[in-house]
Amino acid sequence: MELDKIENILEKYFQGETTIAEENQLKEYFSSSNVAQHLEQYKPVFGYFSQVKQQKSTQELENLTLTGETIPLKTKKRNLVWLSIAASVVVLLGIGTFFFAGEENNTTAVASQSELGTYDDPEEALAATQKALALLSNKVNVGIESVQYINEYEQSKNKIFKQ
Incomplete structure (x- = not known):
């Protein structure tokens, strides 16, 4: 009788219909x-729970000291300390790099400012100015040519879609 009852409960268990x-x-x-x-083939399935229970109880026994108090588990505070040290080093390296690069740029900027506008001969200054304006004009003309392509595109689009 009990065997039939166990078989019925086992069948309900595998269908997910059992109570606790x-x-x-x-x-x-x-x-x-x-x-x-x-x-017998189902014994390992249900034997697992008792094994886990025994392992848990042996671990609890191992954590007890002679006085009966539990030994606290190691926390991850040590990892947090190393992480904060690493973050501090990265921040300091970033600040140092910023200031070092800033000093290097300041020294080159001072040198280039001293070279600007130091023509003694007016004809030489005029030639340098004309050269700079020609370069600027050339670049502006390239930009204007690009705008002309956009205008042609707009005209073609308007012809196709007839607004």
């Missing part, structure tokens, strides 16, 4: 030594 009390009955049955021969 029925699952406890299965755990008790499969943890006992008198399991039916044809149900």
Whole structure:
């Protein structure tokens, strides 16, 4: 009679329809030594729970000291300390690089400012100014040519879509 009851509960278990009390009955049955021969194959499934329970209880025993107090587990505070040290080093390197690069740019800017506008000969200054304006004019003309392509595109689009 009990074997039929266990088989019915087992069938309900695999269909996911058991209650907690029925699952406890299965755990008790499969943890006992008198399991039916044809149900031996299910013993590891329900034996797992008792093994985990035993492992947990042995770990708790290992954590006890002679006085009966528990030993605190190691926290990850040490990793946090190393992480904060690494972050500080990165910030300091960033600040140092910023100031070092800033000083280098300041020295080159001072040197280039001293070279600007130092023509003694007016004809030489006129030639340099004309050269700079010709370069600027050339670049502006290239930009204007690009705008002309856009105008042609707009005209073609208007012809196709007839606004």
